[in-house]
Each structure stands twice: as C-alpha cells, then as structure tokens.
Amino acid sequence: MPNILKAAFSSLNQVLILAGLGLFISGCGGSGDSGEKTVTPPVVIQPVDHTLSISVNGSGSVSSNVEGIDCGDDCSNSYADGQQVILTADAASGYVFQGWQGDCSGSSSCELIMNGNKSATAVFVEEVVEPTMFQATVSLSGEGSVTSEDSGINCGTDCNNEYEQNQQVTLTAAASSGYRFESWEGDCSGQAERCQLTMNTDKSAMAKFEVIVIEPTMVRATVSLSGSGRVTSEDGGIDCGNDCQNDxxxxxxxxxxxAPDAGFRFDRWEGDCGGQAERCQLTMNSAKNTQARFEAVVVEPTVYQVTVNKSGDGQVVSTDGGINCGADCNNEYEENESITLTATADEGYSFDSWQGDCAGQDASCNLTINSDKNTTAVFVAEPTMYEVSVTLTGNGRVVSEDSNIDCGSNCSENYEENTSVKLIATAHAGYEFKEWTGAGCGTTPSCTFSVTENTEVVALFTEVDDGGNNGADIKISEYAPTGDAFQIGEVSNNASGITWQEDIQQYLVVRNGAAEIYRFNEDFNYMGVITKSGNINSDTEGLAFVGGNRVMVVTEANYAHKAVIDENTTNINGNYNVTPGFRLLPSPASNKGLEGVAVRPADGDTPARVYACQEGTASNSSAHMKVVYFDVPETDPTTLMSYNDDLTVVEPFDAETAFAGVITDCAGMTYDPRTGHLYIVSQESSKAIQVNPATGEVIDQLDLVGAPQYEGVTIGPNGELAFVSESNWIHIFQRP
Incomplete structure (x- = not known):
C-alpha cells in the first residue's frame, strides 16, 4: 500500500476513535431524574503534515523514493507525520557527490522519518582528472650539457623529468670547453643543437659531444750508434738498433x-746529448740529433772443467779429442764453448743412458760449457731377446709404435725381455679391422703387451660395404653458381669451415687461429659469435653438424670435439667432461693437420660416422693427405679418446694415391646423405671432388672460380652447396 494512503488511513482511524469516545461519554452523562440524555458532538482532530525542503550545491539532482521530491525541479513536499522518506543524490557529468548537509549526513543515500519539518542540502563538486604523464630521459656522450626550456631538465645534473601528455619540450645541447656538439641519437636526431619533442610517449635522447683535436707541432729526434749497443726512449718511441727516429x-x-751489448761498454754521447752518463734528457724545441758511442771490452775467457765417469764397460770421447775416457776423463774448456761426447759400448755391453749434466739414451750428448760439468755414461750387459712376429689376415697393415715393425714389409722384430710393445692395425681400402689373436689382444685397433717370450700376433681384417650411392643420381659437376661470391664482413679473416646446423636453421662458420664460430641465418644475415675455451685448440679448421644440436669441430692438431651448439650457445666449454674429445691422428708434419670434417648421420642402430681429412700439400712431401673415419660412441666419453688407445680410427683408402693427379690437398669436406658420397674441397687445386668414402674413387669434380682460397663446403637447407673461402667469401652453387 502506498505510504500516502497509509497516512490517510491512520488519520481516519484517529477521527473515528475520538468520535466514538465522545458518544460514549455523552451516553453516560445527564440527570437520572429527567430521563433525558444530552449528546455531545465528537471532537475532530485533523492529521499533522510536515515539510521536507531540499537544496542542491553544485551540479546534480536529488530524488525521493516516494512521490514529491525531484530536485532540480521539485525541491519541497509535505509528508504525513512518521512517514519514511529515502533521498538519493545523483551527480551531473563532470561532478561527483561529496556529501549531505542539514538533516542528512554522510555520502550515500539518506533515510528520514518525517516527525517534523526537515531540510537537507546535497553537495556536488567538480571531478578532478589527473593528467597522463610521460618521462623524458637525456643521456650524454662526451663532455657537455642538455637543458629544456621549461628548466625541468638540466643534464649533467638532472637528466630526467615528467611531462603531461602531448606537451611540447625543447631540448638544447651545449658543448663543454674543448668539445663540440656532434649529433643526437634516440628520439632526437640530426646535428642541430635544438631538438623539439612531443610527449605522446616516454622519450629518450642522447647528445653526443666529441673532442676538438688540435694537432701539435712535431719535431724529430734522431739517434745513431757507434759500436754495439742500443738506445731506447722512456716513452717507447725510439728503440735503436731497430727504430732510431721518432716525432x-x-x-x-x-x-x-x-745500453751496451755484451762485450761492450758505453763511452759517451755526441751531438745534442753530451757527457758519459748513460741517460740523456732532451727538450724537443727543435729537431735533435745525437750519437751513442760504445767501445769493445776485452775480457779474459772463463774456463770450466768437464769430468766424465763410466758405469759398466765402454768408452767416451769428445769431438775435439780433449776427452778420451778410458784413459783421459777430464779437460778444461772456455765459457760457452760447445762440445759433443759420444759413448761407445764394449763387446757384450750396450749403452743405456747418461746421468748428470748429460741425460737421455742417445749415445751422443751436446754440452754448452757455462759451468763445471760432470756426467756419467751408463753401460749395461746386453739383455735376453725375444722375437715378436705379426701375421695379417685380410687386407691391412700393422705397425709398432716404435716403428720397428711395419707389416706388410717387416713383420718381425727382436725385443729385450719385459719390453712393452704397442701394435697398431690400419685397414686397407674396402676392409676394416676386426680383431687380434695372440698376446692377449682384443678388438681395438691398438694392442699393447709385455715381451716375456717369443710372441706371434695375428691381425684379422674383413671386407666392408663399398658405400654405394644410396640410390640418388647426383653429380657435383651439375652444380653452378647462383650469383657472385659475397663477403661476410663480421668474420675479419681466416674463415676455414662451414656447416648447416639443421636443428636451429643456421649456418655456422669457424675461423682458424681465433677460437670463434660465427652464426648466420639462411640468407647469411649475421646472428652472433660463439667463443671456445678449455681443451679446444685455437687453430680450428672445420666443423660438421652431427644431430641433436651437436656439432663436430676439428683442429689442425688432429683433434675432434663434439660440442653442443643451440640457439642460446655463446661459449663452448672445451673440457672433456663437457665437450667430448677425440684424437684421430698423430701430430701432423708442417702444421698440415685436420682441415675438413663430415658426418654420415646416425640411422636407427647405425651410429653417426665422422669423416675427417688431413690437409697435405704439394709443397711438402712429408705432409700427406689422409681420409679417416670413426663411429661416434653411443655414450659420450668424459675423458679424451685416442686413435692409439681406446678409439677405433679407420683409414679406408690411401688418399695420396686415390687423389693423385686430381687434387693436392684437402681443405674441407661434407657428406651428402642423398648419395652416400663425400664432397672434398681442394684449396690448392681450386676444385671440389665427389668421392666414394669406402674406396676413394673420384666419381666427379667441379672447378671452383669466383672467390680466393676455397676452404670449406656444406649442403644448405635447399640442397645448395655453400662454399666458404679463407678471405671470408661465401659462394653458393645450386643444381638446375
């Protein structure tokens, strides 16, 4: 029921009750004697109303939950006594309701009971909106300052300030004494000293100042020498003998x-220096010339004694005849004189070793006489000897580490009792080493045993798969350049190998002499550099992708390292417990070691096979080309594995013979899984050849022109051949 009706019913009830009460009083009154009754009319009480008045301070309106108040328009109304009225304040746009004054209070809706006249004021205030602020940041390069017109920035001291959105800020650069303003970088640009910024986002700018260089007047100091000595300046500009002038x-x-040389003394200065003191100070107010004079010093020679002793039966003589021991075992020699002593055993004895100032087992000993010398030649009775003989089954070769056995040609040798002998088996083309029989040897290509009796050892070699072409009919001569070679400037020099790292879709280029690998994307855009440390020799020459983010890196010292290179790699830890290491061959002649490496990928139970080529050269007959391979162990070793111990390294064919008349060196290589063939690059012959990896047969060849010194090759993501040259050129070849 509406409240106004409730109020009306309440007033009506009051009137009816009062009227009934009047009638009752009237009926009970009057004289009993007369019998007449006087009726008093009822008293009517009118209902009570109260006035509610509303005012508004600010921009907004007030409404009531019952009819009567809608202020803005209707701000006053009368309500029955006791009626409940709820007032609600609504702010206009841009204003907020602050609170009530008068009979209302607080800042929410107001509830009133109309037990009297009421008044209330709704207070509205303007809404305050904080402006959006952005940061302006200034930095300096060189000596100078930057200020803003509004003084919010004064950099040197205060280089940051906040500004309202879209505010215009003008920066001015001022160089310090001895400097000049060069340019802006960042959100300011150009060479004008003033820069205006619109602050629609955070802004940063750098003011670059450069030193004003004033070239000094230069004068020359010239030194000459008389006699044997040297003159140096404290600043390092003069070092005469070699460099006798400086400006x-x-x-x-x-x-x-x-400073005099040995056997001389400083005598005096002549020219712009004078006197006999070894130090001379010059003021370079003009060109200066001076000479340092040195005189020879006559010194009596120092003499030392050489004494020879013997243990066992034999003789020791010196090349000059001064010592002949048996009989004459002492002689005097001048300081720094050189002599050679030679030990010769008597019959039934052999020379064993030197002791004292001579050392080792060579019968000749060279001495430089810089002090008294004393040495003993040890001769021992000849020992018991036993024969070691080798038999070959299949096609291969066995050599002893001491080179006394080389079977093929020399298959037996006599050794002293208890001598340790190491035999090394190498398979010929088309064969692989299988196992040893005798001497307790097993299945590794090296066998070490102690000679205690006459010993016969059999080396078994078995035929291997000929490494056919895997069904793909591809010839390297079908490749042709896609365009001119181009340089990769990030590699300063000596690029020596390249591979396509399939897992991260990047080319990797290795540089020799620098221990660095460079990353490039498919289009040869530079992506960063990887350094190497630990056991990886700095003379890195080639690399090849193995799989699983592993890359095999080879060095000129004939080592290979299986390194992890993924998209996050910045350094390769060369320690063997982190990056497995493999020694494939002995130390090379004339620094002509491993140059190229290629990987036949793993396939099911067949492990990855690593091929490597030793460089060789036409200019040195002792530096031979070699192609060898080993199968990657299933479990990574934590220590170095070596060809002469626990690593089976196979030389499937004689590269010098197989490649004779075609190429003279191996500079790089890659494996083509489509054909099962190797592509080998020759830097000296300027060509690439396609080779059967089992027999060494040269299947096809490609002449390389367009870049100097081709050093490496890889198969790119689209089957292209990417060649790298030592002068840091890339040359792409593609089949039609």
Whole structure:
C-alpha cells in the first residue's frame, strides 16, 4: 500500500476513535431524574503534515523514493507525520557527490522519518582528472650539457623529468670547453643543437659531444750508434738498433738511455746529448740529433772443467779429442764453448743412458760449457731377446709404435725381455679391422703387451660395404653458381669451415687461429659469435653438424670435439667432461693437420660416422693427405679418446694415391646423405671432388672460380652447396 494512503488511513482511524469516545461519554452523562440524555458532538482532530525542503550545491539532482521530491525541479513536499522518506543524490557529468548537509549526513543515500519539518542540502563538486604523464630521459656522450626550456631538465645534473601528455619540450645541447656538439641519437636526431619533442610517449635522447683535436707541432729526434749497443726512449718511441727516429710534440721532454751489448761498454754521447752518463734528457724545441758511442771490452775467457765417469764397460770421447775416457776423463774448456761426447759400448755391453749434466739414451750428448760439468755414461750387459712376429689376415697393415715393425714389409722384430710393445692395425681400402689373436689382444685397433717370450700376433681384417650411392643420381659437376661470391664482413679473416646446423636453421662458420664460430641465418644475415675455451685448440679448421644440436669441430692438431651448439650457445666449454674429445691422428708434419670434417648421420642402430681429412700439400712431401673415419660412441666419453688407445680410427683408402693427379690437398669436406658420397674441397687445386668414402674413387669434380682460397663446403637447407673461402667469401652453387 502506498505510504500516502497509509497516512490517510491512520488519520481516519484517529477521527473515528475520538468520535466514538465522545458518544460514549455523552451516553453516560445527564440527570437520572429527567430521563433525558444530552449528546455531545465528537471532537475532530485533523492529521499533522510536515515539510521536507531540499537544496542542491553544485551540479546534480536529488530524488525521493516516494512521490514529491525531484530536485532540480521539485525541491519541497509535505509528508504525513512518521512517514519514511529515502533521498538519493545523483551527480551531473563532470561532478561527483561529496556529501549531505542539514538533516542528512554522510555520502550515500539518506533515510528520514518525517516527525517534523526537515531540510537537507546535497553537495556536488567538480571531478578532478589527473593528467597522463610521460618521462623524458637525456643521456650524454662526451663532455657537455642538455637543458629544456621549461628548466625541468638540466643534464649533467638532472637528466630526467615528467611531462603531461602531448606537451611540447625543447631540448638544447651545449658543448663543454674543448668539445663540440656532434649529433643526437634516440628520439632526437640530426646535428642541430635544438631538438623539439612531443610527449605522446616516454622519450629518450642522447647528445653526443666529441673532442676538438688540435694537432701539435712535431719535431724529430734522431739517434745513431757507434759500436754495439742500443738506445731506447722512456716513452717507447725510439728503440735503436731497430727504430732510431721518432716525432714528438714541440717542447716535450724525452729521456734517452744507452745500453751496451755484451762485450761492450758505453763511452759517451755526441751531438745534442753530451757527457758519459748513460741517460740523456732532451727538450724537443727543435729537431735533435745525437750519437751513442760504445767501445769493445776485452775480457779474459772463463774456463770450466768437464769430468766424465763410466758405469759398466765402454768408452767416451769428445769431438775435439780433449776427452778420451778410458784413459783421459777430464779437460778444461772456455765459457760457452760447445762440445759433443759420444759413448761407445764394449763387446757384450750396450749403452743405456747418461746421468748428470748429460741425460737421455742417445749415445751422443751436446754440452754448452757455462759451468763445471760432470756426467756419467751408463753401460749395461746386453739383455735376453725375444722375437715378436705379426701375421695379417685380410687386407691391412700393422705397425709398432716404435716403428720397428711395419707389416706388410717387416713383420718381425727382436725385443729385450719385459719390453712393452704397442701394435697398431690400419685397414686397407674396402676392409676394416676386426680383431687380434695372440698376446692377449682384443678388438681395438691398438694392442699393447709385455715381451716375456717369443710372441706371434695375428691381425684379422674383413671386407666392408663399398658405400654405394644410396640410390640418388647426383653429380657435383651439375652444380653452378647462383650469383657472385659475397663477403661476410663480421668474420675479419681466416674463415676455414662451414656447416648447416639443421636443428636451429643456421649456418655456422669457424675461423682458424681465433677460437670463434660465427652464426648466420639462411640468407647469411649475421646472428652472433660463439667463443671456445678449455681443451679446444685455437687453430680450428672445420666443423660438421652431427644431430641433436651437436656439432663436430676439428683442429689442425688432429683433434675432434663434439660440442653442443643451440640457439642460446655463446661459449663452448672445451673440457672433456663437457665437450667430448677425440684424437684421430698423430701430430701432423708442417702444421698440415685436420682441415675438413663430415658426418654420415646416425640411422636407427647405425651410429653417426665422422669423416675427417688431413690437409697435405704439394709443397711438402712429408705432409700427406689422409681420409679417416670413426663411429661416434653411443655414450659420450668424459675423458679424451685416442686413435692409439681406446678409439677405433679407420683409414679406408690411401688418399695420396686415390687423389693423385686430381687434387693436392684437402681443405674441407661434407657428406651428402642423398648419395652416400663425400664432397672434398681442394684449396690448392681450386676444385671440389665427389668421392666414394669406402674406396676413394673420384666419381666427379667441379672447378671452383669466383672467390680466393676455397676452404670449406656444406649442403644448405635447399640442397645448395655453400662454399666458404679463407678471405671470408661465401659462394653458393645450386643444381638446375
């Protein structure tokens, strides 16, 4: 029921009750004697109303939950006594309701009971909106300052300030004394000293100042020598013997020091220096010339005694005849004189070793006489000897580490009792080493045993798969350049190998002599550099992708390293417990070691096979080309594995013979899984050849022109051949 009706019913009830009460009183009154009754009319009480008045301070309106108040328009109304009225304040746009005054209070809706006249005021205030602020940041390069017109920035001291969105800020650069303003970088640009910024986002700018260089007047100091000695300046500009002139800024002070060579003494200065003191100071107010004079010093020679002793039966003589021991075992020699002593055993004895100032087992000993010398030649009775003989089954070769056995040609040798002998088996083309029989040897290509009796050892070699072409009919001569070679400037020099790392879709280029690998994307855009440390020799020459983010890196010292290279790699830890290491061959002749490496990928139970080529050269007959391979162990070793111990390294064919008349060196290589063939690059012959990896047969060849010194090759993501040259050129070849 509406409240206004409730109020009406309440007033009506009051009137009816009061009227009934009047009638009752009237009926009970009057004289009993007369019998007449007087009726008093009822008293009517009118209902009570109260006025509610509303006012508004600010921009907004007030409404009531019952009819009567809608202020803005209707701000006053009368309500029955006791009626409940709820007032609600609504702010206009841009204003907020702050609170009530008068009979209302607080800042929410107001509830009133109309037990009297009421008044209330709704207070509205303007809404305050904080402006959006952005940061302006200034930095300096060189000496100078930057200020803003509004003084919010004064950099040197205060280089940051906040500004309202879209505010215009003008920066001015001022160079310090001795400097000039060069340019802006960042959100400011150009060479004008003033820069205006619109602050629609955070802004940063760098002011670059450069030193104003004033070239000094230069004058020359020239030194000459008489006699044997040297003159140096404290600043390092003069080192005479070699560098006897230097230019200096006018009026600079320089100090020259004279130092005689051995056997000479400093005598005096002549020219702009004078006197006999070894140090001379010059003021370079003009060109200066001086000479340092040295005189020879006559010194009596120092003499030392050489004494020879013997243990066992034999003789020791010196090349000059001064010592002939048996009989004459002492002689005097001048300081720094060189002599050679030679030990010769008597019959039934052999020379064993030197002791004292001579050492080793060579019968000849060279001595430089810089002090008294004393040495003993040890001769021992000849020992018991046993024969070691080798038999070959299949096609291969066995050599002893001491080179006394080389079977093929020399298959037996006599050894002293208890001598340790190491035999090494190498398979010929088309064969692989299988196992040893005798001497307790097993299945590794090396066998070490102690000679205690006559010993016969059999080496078994078995035929291997000929490494056919895997069904793909591809010839390297079908490839042709896609365009001109281009340089990769990030590699400063000596690029030596390249591979396509399929897992991260990047080319990797290795540089020799620098221990660095460079990353490039498919289009040869530079992506960063990887350094190497630990056991990886700095003379890295080639690399090949193995799989699983592993890359095999080879060095000129004939080592291979299986490194992890993924998209996050910045350094390769060369320690063997982190990056497995493999020694494939002995130390090379004339620094002509491993240059190229290629990987036949793993396939099911067949492990990855690593091929490597030793460089060789036409200019040195002792430096031979070799192609070898080993199968990657299933479990990574934590220590170095070596060809002469626990690593089976196979030389499937004689590369010098197989490649004779075609190429003279191996500079790089890659494996083509489509054909099962190797592509080998020759830097000296400027060509690439396609080779059967089992027999060494040269299947096809490609002449390389367009870049100097081709050093490496890889198969790119689209089957292209990417060649790298030592002068840091890339040359792409593609089949039609």
């Amino acid at each position: 200096y800024p006018q009026n600079q002070q320089i100090t020259l020091t004279a």
